[in-house]
Amino acid sequence: MKEEIPVFHDCEGLIYYTLKRLEVPEPYEDYYQESYLVYHRIVSSYNPSRSKFTTYYGHALYYHFQTLIRHEQRRQEAVHSLSMNSFFCASDPLTVNLSLIDIHRVLSSFEHSVLRLTSMGYTTEEIADRLNRSNSTIKRARRRSRQKLTRLFVTK
Numbered sequence: 001m002k003e004e005i006p007v008f009h010d011c012e013g014l015i016y017y018t019l020k021r022l023e024v025p026e027p028y029e030d031y032y033q034e035s036y037l038v039y040h041r042i043v044s045s046y047n048p049s050r051s052k053f054t055t056y057y058g059h060a061l062y063y064h065f066q067t068l069i070r071h072e073q074r075r076q077e078a079v080h081s082l083s084m085n086s087f088f089c090a091s092d093p094l095t096v097n098l099s100l101i102d103i104h105r106v107l108s109s110f111e112h113s114v115l116r117l118t119s120m121g122y123t124t125e126e127i128a129d130r131l132n133r134s135n136s137t138i139k140r141a142r143r144r145s146r147q148k149l150t151r152l153f154v155t156k
Contacts, residue, residue: 005046005053008039014054018061022069031065038064071121078119106148114141 015035019028042060046053107115110131117127124142128135 005043008036011035011039011054011057014058015061018058018065022062022065024065024069031068034064034068035061070123074118075121078121107145111141111145111148114138115145118142 015032016028018035019031024031038060039057042057046056050056113131114127117130122130124135124138127133128138131138
């Protein structure tokens with residue numbers, strides 16, 4: 001017997017339950033719109049012989065929101081770490097430009113690419129796919145970049 005797929009608005013309780021489970025602060029409007037996109041994406045791939053639709057949709061929502069939250073946290077961390085370097089410009093505005101030039105001089109082009117993609121919120125796996133490298137290569141490049149930048153900014 002084939003299960004009837006509920007209308008999107010009938011899943012509203014599941015959406016709010018998932019957001020509260022992930023401790024997402026209100027307002028939920030953007031997340032509600034995202035859940036609509038997830039709903040339409042999974043309707044075509046739903047297989048009633050494997051699970052109930054609400055179970056399938058609940059898991060899809062949970063992982064989608066978890067990914068969104070992780071990307072947002074990474075963006076905020078990148079902005080914070082870049083703003084931490086703003087203390088260089090306190091006395092002389094040219095110091096920031098010199099620091100950026102130093103970053104380009106210290107990092108290899110590959111490390112610079114990894115750092116740029118990281119600051120844009122990409123995960124290690126996404127960067128590895130994008131640059132056709134292994135996950136461990138990306139992790140090593142991040143570690144080397146962090147060490148080089150720490151040395152650069154701590155010794156100035």
